[in-house]
Amino acid sequence: MAAPTPRSTELDPTYNARNLLVLEGLEAVRKRPGMYIGSTDSRGLMHCLWEIIDNAVDEALAGHGDRIDVVLHKDGSVEVRDKARGIPVDIEPKTKLSGVEVVFTKLHAGGKFGGGSYNASGGLHGVGASVVNALSARLDVEVDRGGVVWTTSFRRGVAGEFDGEGATAGFTPAKGLRKAGRAKKGVTGTRIRYWADRQIFTRDAAFNYDELVTRARQTSFLVPGLELVIRDERGHEPTEESFKHDGGISEFCEFLATDQKVTDVIRLTGTGHFTETVPMLDDAGHMTPTDVERDLDVDIAVRWGDGYETEVRSFVNIVATPKGGTHVAGFERALSKAFTGVLTGTRLLKSGEEVIKDDVLEGLTSVVTVRLAEPQFDGQTKEVLGTPAASRIVAKVVQTELEKFLTSAKGAAKAQARAVLEKVVAASRTRVAARQHRELQRRKTALESSALPAKLADCRSNDVDRSxxxxxxxxxxxxxxxxxxxxxxxxxxxxxxxxxxxxxxxxxxxxxxxxxxxxxxxxxxxxxxxxxxxxxxxxxxxxxxxxxxxxxxxxxxxxxxxxxxxxxxxxxxxxxxxxPPLHRFELTNPKKGQDKYIYTYSDAEYQRKSAELMKKGVRWKEPPQRYKGLGEMDADQLAETTMDPRHRTLRRxxxxxxxxxxxxxxxxxxxxxxxxxxxxxxxxxxxxxxxxxx
Missing domain, CATH: 3.40.50.670 (Rossmann fold)
Structure with missing residues (x-):
């Protein structure tokens, strides 16, 4: 995308309000897609699909609909169908738009706010559907509701109507829903089909069938009774797999475990309450900080085996949190507290010995799930839970329930509790013995060895002044x-x-x-x-x-x-x-004697350089590259900007x-x-x- 043509060729040294760019509506999503979906490669493409699937799963989580179909079509589009309540089609009073248009065109709008529609949900920030719409060359929606099939389409976030099939068909902007036919009595649901915008996503971005199957299987464990059908029509022969598990996270825990069991799967469940201050609209339309009472449900499955590896999967509602968060921190803290409390004063743990978290985690397979309304995530990609109260509530539930199991007097439970206590104590002693062995083998000082570290990539020259x-x-x-x-x-x-x-x-x-x-x-x-x-x-x-x-x-x-x-x-x-530089402009029409690539080393320099290039009519490939780290640079870029003495900048x-x-x-x-x-x-x-x- 070329830079806009400047109004004047004169360089304006001033920096006023007119220099500021205000992005409205879905423009911000298209300008900075990485802020919403993480990246514009296959990972970001899959994240868009998760947003649509999660909305359907949220309906099932609320008790509506028991089947979701996902179809990867040959033309590159993807379709998600559910048999839930269907997106609302009536007019939303403030925007005067239909519910479907609000969901797909307004950021931070939807049924996940205020607690009226969902107690717990996966698509949480109210931007999922609208972000997918903004990043799609075409998106078609069909809603079965009230005996009518309602339909509308969007092109890069703009509502309208296509005159043919596929993303390249002619398009006419138009607001409102259209009646496409009659739905059977009592039948409700939503069908969404979209074509990802290749102006946004990289050429090699593609839907990963194996990743989709893994996620569907995982979701079927988390929502017992929900059937997910994945169909891939892109190959010579269509491939289809169906997942449905009634055993819930206990069955999931057994599925993840790879070693011989020391205990059966143990369920640790409980509920906690906390008060959260959130901004809410008052009658005058002002955002007012308001104390809201929240419930947090904890459901955890744990199982110890005779192996040494640890497998902990964590979820908030049905959203995976691969990087953990406050719920996992509370879980791990409570594990060591529970074992320490039970072992202290017993014959199993000798005086001077201690049990730490790593001892308890050895051989553990666990699925940690919490459910709450409007959880706080670190970022739209929802990889880390940030709700502070989750740590305290999860820790309390886990410690209480685990201590009950470890001190149980029932026959089978008592034998398993004894076995896992002995395993944890053995792990503690092994850890201490290994540390003592390392200390005996360690050189007396870090400088005693004359051999240089193996990870050093040395130079050939012995000239100190030059090296x-x-x-x-x-x-x-x-x-x-x-x-x-x-x-x-x-x-x-x-x-x-x-x-x-x-x-x-x-x-x-x-x-x-x-x-x-x-x-x-x-x-x-x-x-x-x-x-x-x-x-x-x-x-x-x-x-x-x-x-x-x-x-x-x-x-x-x-x-x-x-x-x-x-x-x-x-x-x-x-x-x-x-x-090292922060940004790189790749010029599409460099003038004679001008470098094709221009680097800037600060945000201020980036703003000045972009303004300067625009005034000179120089175009560049959008968006300019933003380096997050040294590893993102190619070798020639790193040499030219940071290492080559002829071009680099050093600060003494x-x-x-x-x-x-x-x-x-x-x-x-x-x-x-x-x-x-x-x-x-x-x-x-x-x-x-x-x-x-x-």
Whole structure:
């Protein structure tokens, strides 16, 4: 998509309100699809399908409809059919639109708010259907309701009517629903068929049948009695699979387990209540903070086996939360508390022994489900539950119910409880024995071995003045950096995530830390008082981390290590930070002598550059690439922007006032929390919200 033609060729240095772009309705979804569906590749395409399927499952979860059909058509479209109540077709008073049009054209609108239609639901933010509509070249809806088949179509979020089949048929905008025929008496339901917009999604984005089958099977476990039929018509022969499980999460837990059982599947169930403050519309149309009473239902299936692996699947309503959240945190915390409480004072656990979470999780297969109205998720992709009260309620239910099982006097339950208690104690003793063995084998100090770490990708040159050591964040960035570097004089040392904060840790802890030890060992000049600048193996030490808040934290931790234990390098001006770009413009009509690719290194520079290009009539491929990390760059891009001495930008870390620098490091990274809190609170009033990396 080309940049718009500027009104004037003169460069306007001012920045006024007229420079701001306001996106209305579904424009925001098409402009920034990644904010709503995560990405525009196959993963994002599948997420759109989940949104439509989840809406149908929510109906089944509310007791309406017992079958959902999903069909992958040959022409690239996908269809979801249900036999639930059907989307409302009457007129919504505020918008004067039909219920179908409201659901598919208005963000944050639907039946999931206010608690009137659903106690618990999976499609939760009220943007699912409208987002899918905005990102579809064509979307057709048919609703059976009140004895009538109602229908309408949309093209990229605009309601209207197509004059033929497929996404390329002629289209006429038109509001309102059309009657397509009569529905059988008592028959209700919804049929949605859509064609994903290839202007948005990548060429290779495709629906994954295996992933769809896995999700359907999982949902059939979570909603007992619901049948899901998946049909793929894209191949030579149609493929169809049907899933229906009446055993619920107990059957799911058995399905996931791969080892011999130590216990049967144990169900831990209960309910908790909490008060949540949410903004609600008052009679005057104002949003007023209101305390709302919520119920949270907990249903968990656990089973211990004789293996060592842990399998914990977590769900909120019917939405999988692969990255956990507050409900999983409460579950895991309660596990260790329950076992510790039961084992303390018994003959099984000797004096001085302790049980931790990892001991309890060994050999555990579990399905954790909670149901509540309007849960808080971290992001529209719903991978992490954020509702704070879930942690407390789940922990209370799990601890109470699990302690009942572990102290049961009934024959079969008592034997199983004894077996799992013995298993957990054995895991604790094995863990302690393994740690003691590692400590016996560990070298006395981190600097004793003369061999350089295996993960170091060294350079060929021995010329200290010329050589450079890049300390790279993460193994993913290391692979690209290896291809981008000049191996003659550039060495690479990867570190895993955030290293130890050496301002708080003792010298002994610092030397025991693998990452810190590797850095000191590779630099080769010792540490602390014994540091010898002449022995340093490299002329430049360069921190290369992502251009985000985590990367800034890693650079700060590295700076702390060098300032505290290798300060002569800092004083000599031999420590730098690389400056990777944030954005890349790919010009579609570069002028003579102009580079095809233009990089910007901050959001402010991005705004200036885009405005400058627009004024000059230079077009670029939309959207400009936004780098989330070093690993997203190709090797030639990383070399050109960050590693090649001819083009890169480096920031040198210098110390003008040693005492002041030491004071700042102690303030920001030291043990004393109160001064740091005061510093953060004072700085919060001066911080521009737009600079926060969220």
């Amino acid at each position: 450079e050591l890049f300390i790279v964040e993460g193994d993913s960035a290391l692979g690209t950096a290896k291809l981008a570097r000049n191996s003659e004089f550039q060495a690479l040392l990867p570190i895993r995530g955030k290293i130890l904060n050496v301002q708080k840790a003792s010298v002994g802890d610092m030397l025991k830390n693998a990452e810190c030890a590797s850095i000191i060992q590779v630099v080769g000049a010792g540490s602390g008082r014994t540091f010898d600048l002449e022995q340093a193996r490299y002329g430049k030490i360069i921190f290369m981390a992502d251009a985000d808040s985590d990367g800034a934290h890693i650079r700060c931790l590295l700076a702390t290590l060098f300032f505290r234990y290798m300060r002569p390098l800092v004083d000599a001006g031999r420590v730098y930070t690389a400056v 870390i210098t110390v003008d006032d040693g005492e002041a620098a030491a004071s700042v490091f102690d303030l920001l990274m030291g043990n004393d929390v109160a001064p740091r809190k005061e510093f953060i609170v004072q700085g919060a009033y001066e911080l521009d919200e737009n600079r926060i990396d969220v």
